[in-house]
Amino acid sequence: MRRNISLLLLVLFIVGLYVLQNKGVTPFVMKVLESDLFDMKEEEEEQLGKVKTPRTDFAYLHCKAAMLEDHVVPENSEFLDDKYEAWALGGRNYILRSEVLVDSPQGRIAQKFVCKLRMTGDDQANPDDWSILGTELNPADGGE
Known part of the structure; x- marks a missing residue:
């Protein structure tokens, strides 16, 4: 029983990290890259x-x-x-x-x-x- 719960928590943790990466981190990084922060003045x-x-x-x-x-x-x-x-x-x-x-x-x-x-x-x-x-x-x- 304890092994099944540990395995389930591991899978949920990995899925949570995947969702956080795709819905939070990646869009934020893309917005920063598309901003004028890294552009040189004309x-x-x-x-x-x-x-x-x-x-x-x-x-x-x-x-x-x-x-x-x-x-x-x-x-x-x-x-x-x-x-x-x-x-x-x-x-x-x-x-x-x-x-x-x-x-x-x-x-x-x-x-x-x-x-x-x-x-x-x-x-x-x-x-x-x-x-x-x-x-x-x-x-x-x-x-x-």
Whole structure:
């Protein structure tokens, strides 16, 4: 008798969980997914991958300023602005790559630099609305 009651309670418990899942949990999760909670604002949607936009132009300017400010490159370095490449990673994150001419004992040499940054505010021209996540300087012949 006790075994039959335990088996009946087990079956009722499993059926109850199934009903709770289908009538309560799943509809709630679907409503959350269909809501605007996970949608990006229309003005924030942008092409991912290699891009060149006014925002990446500002990102490049802020990256150059940060590299000079952090003394990654000397102050008399010449940035080759026409050679910069930018990739949008989504979530207002960008990677920029370009070349800079740096004085050395062998003369002026080209070096590649990479900068990763994120736009944290709404004004792309304001340096305070950008966060530099990292910079790196490498010899130009170090490979692509």
